[in-house]
Amino acid sequence: MATRADASGRNFDLQSAVRDVTALYVQANPHSRAQYERAQASMPGGNTRTGMFYTPFPLAIERAAGATLTDVDGHTYTDFVGDFSAGLYGHSHPVIREALQAALDDGMAYGSASPYEERLAALVCARIPSVEQVRFTNSGTEANTMALVTARAVSGKDTVMVFEGGYHGGTIYFGRKSAPINMPFPFLIAPYNDAGEATRLIAGNAQRLAAVLVEPMQGASGAIPGSAEFLKALREACTAHGVLLIFDEVMTSRVAREGRQGQLGITPDMTTLGKYIGGGISCGAFGGPAGIMARYDPSKPGAYVHHGTFNNNVLMLRAGAAGLEKVFTPPVQAALNDEGIALREALNGLGARHGAPFQVTGLGSIMTMHFQREPLRSIRDIRPRDERLRQLLHLHLIDRGFFTTRRGYMALSLVVGADDRAGLVDAIDEFLGHHGHLLDSAPEGSPIDDWPASAGVTCTD
Numbered sequence: 001m002a003t004r005a006d007a008s009g010r011n012f013d014l015q016s017a018v019r020d021v022t023a024l025y026v027q028a029n030p031h032s033r034a035q036y037e038r039a040q041a042s043m044p045g046g047n048t049r050t051g052m053f054y055t056p057f058p059l060a061i062e063r064a065a066g067a068t069l070t071d072v073d074g075h076t077y078t079d080f081v082g083d084f085s086a087g088l089y090g091h092s093h094p095v096i097r098e099a100l101q102a103a104l105d106d107g108m109a110y111g112s113a114s115p116y117e118e119r120l121a122a123l124v125c126a127r128i129p130s131v132e133q134v135r136f137t138n139s140g141t142e143a144n145t146m147a148l149v150t151a152r153a154v155s156g157k158d159t160v161m162v163f164e165g166g167y168h169g170g171t172i173y174f175g176r177k178s179a180p181i182n183m184p185f186p187f188l189i190a191p192y193n194d195a196g197e198a199t200r201l202i203a204g205n206a207q208r209l210a211a212v213l214v215e216p217m218q219g220a221s222g223a224i225p226g227s228a229e230f231l232k233a234l235r236e237a238c239t240a241h242g243v244l245l246i247f248d249e250v251m252t253s254r255v256a257r258e259g260r261q262g263q264l265g266i267t268p269d270m271t272t273l274g275k276y277i278g279g280g281i282s283c284g285a286f287g288g289p290a291g292i293m294a295r296y297d298p299s300k301p302g303a304y305v306h307h308g309t310f311n312n313n314v315l316m317l318r319a320g321a322a323g324l325e326k327v328f329t330p331p332v333q334a335a336l337n338d339e340g341i342a343l344r345e346a347l348n349g350l351g352a353r354h355g356a357p358f359q360v361t362g363l364g365s366i367m368t369m370h371f372q373r374e375p376l377r378s379i380r381d382i383r384p385r386d387e388r389l390r391q392l393l394h395l396h397l398i399d400r401g402f403f404t405t406r407r408g409y410m411a412l413s414l415v416v417g418a419d420d421r422a423g424l425v426d427a428i429d430e431f432l433g434h435h436g437h438l439l440d441s442a443p444e445g446s447p448i449d450d451w452p453a454s455a456g457v458t459c460t461d
């Protein structure tokens with residue numbers, strides 16, 4: 001294949017750079033490719049989790065230990081994805097293994113109450129200020145679903161205010177593309193980080209609004225933190241107008257001991273959790289004050305019913321409790337977030353040094369790389385830069401042994417070390433040195449103005 005490059009191997013244009021890095025990837029990963037092709041027979045697109053797909057085909061990882069992933073072609077990678085923040089403890093953490101082994105030794109599925117649910121519930125309630133009582137689910141999506149149906153039942157109102165770019169699970173997603181498989185609730189979609197507009201919409205729709213559901217930092221839409229001013233305005237408007245405020249802390253609860261809510265001193269009415277809370281095993285949780293949660297007390301007449309065969313799955317309960325009690329202690333949590341902040345600063349320093357349209361947003365140990373210089377306060381500010389830039393960076397990092405995501409998202413786990421982080425910084429430094437001239441040549445695109453439902457419009461599909 002002819003390579004369009006100068007004497008130092010730098011490609012003249014983006015298209016040939018992407019073609020070269022993709023060709024290397026295809027050549028290096030025949031078994032992943034074969035796995036992808038086989039999987040298409042039994043799963044649509046060979047896939048059962050949309051976010052795992054990327055072009056030309058995803059790596060098939062067959063085992064992992066510590067912070068190292070090994071794929072079916074025998075390559076190893078340092079894991080900077082951390083299972084999208086659920087893999088906080090890394091792979092095969094001895095404390096998590098011990099808890100899982102104990103659960104296996106003691107039998108797994110009792111079909112009964114056990115001591116283990118109370119242990120994890122007490123730990124969660126002790127950490128998260130708004131959670132006086134909690135119930136467990138199997139995923140963050142399910143936790144948000146339960147929080148929304150609870151708010152609708154408690155309030156007797158039907159509509160839920162959400163935000164452009166909000167991701168609360170596969171069926172509660174308000175990204176750029178319309179989501180035909182969203183839950184069939186009336187959703188009022190507001191712009192993120194716009195305190196004035198949100199306040200106006202809450203006041204104007206209070207009669208029908210059961211709840212406002214918000215991520216304190218929008219994770220899936222680019223690790224864009226909600227400002228304290230914005231989140232405080234939501235709290236005040238919800239209190240003034242009798243609307244329940246729900247914080248989706250499925251991702252952000254890891255950024256401080258008391259979650260983002262404790263860090264900002266803003267207490268929502270209900271909170272949803274998930275990801276690392278179950279020690280890396282499927283989990284979710286929704287909680288709030290006893291005044292709301294007591295409606296689930298089955299000994300009371302008229303109690304709401306919350307079934308779920310795996311809600312008290314002992315693998316999750318024991319791994320989650322061991323992790324929170326013995327590993328993810330407040331000093332460890334603070335140190336991890338400091339590592340995340342330092343990594344973000346180092347990467348942003350590279351963007352500035354290379355004069356490249358490159359920045360990293362996020363909070364604590366969660367972050368996303370973006371190809372633009374302009375500040376990001378909401379998904380409206382994200383310029384739809386060429387998808388090929390993301391492919392170029394992603395495949396470059398894979399080639400250098402660093403596993404990140406196509407959209408640039410990264411979550412540090414407790415086992416990613418200083419050398420790993422320094423290695424990633426070097427690999428991105430090399431990328432910007434080698435390809436920086438191509439970044440500015442990619443079509444800039446314009447800020448997003450093609451929302452399926454523009455702000456303040458109710459969307460029911």
Ligand SMILES: Cc1ncc(COP(=O)(O)O)c(C=O)c1O
Nearest residue numbers: 139140141167168169219250251
């Ligand atoms: C903020 C937020 N809420 C909810 C979810 C959904 O959680 P799950 O994938 O466990 O259903 C996610 C998952 O990424 C998330 O980031």
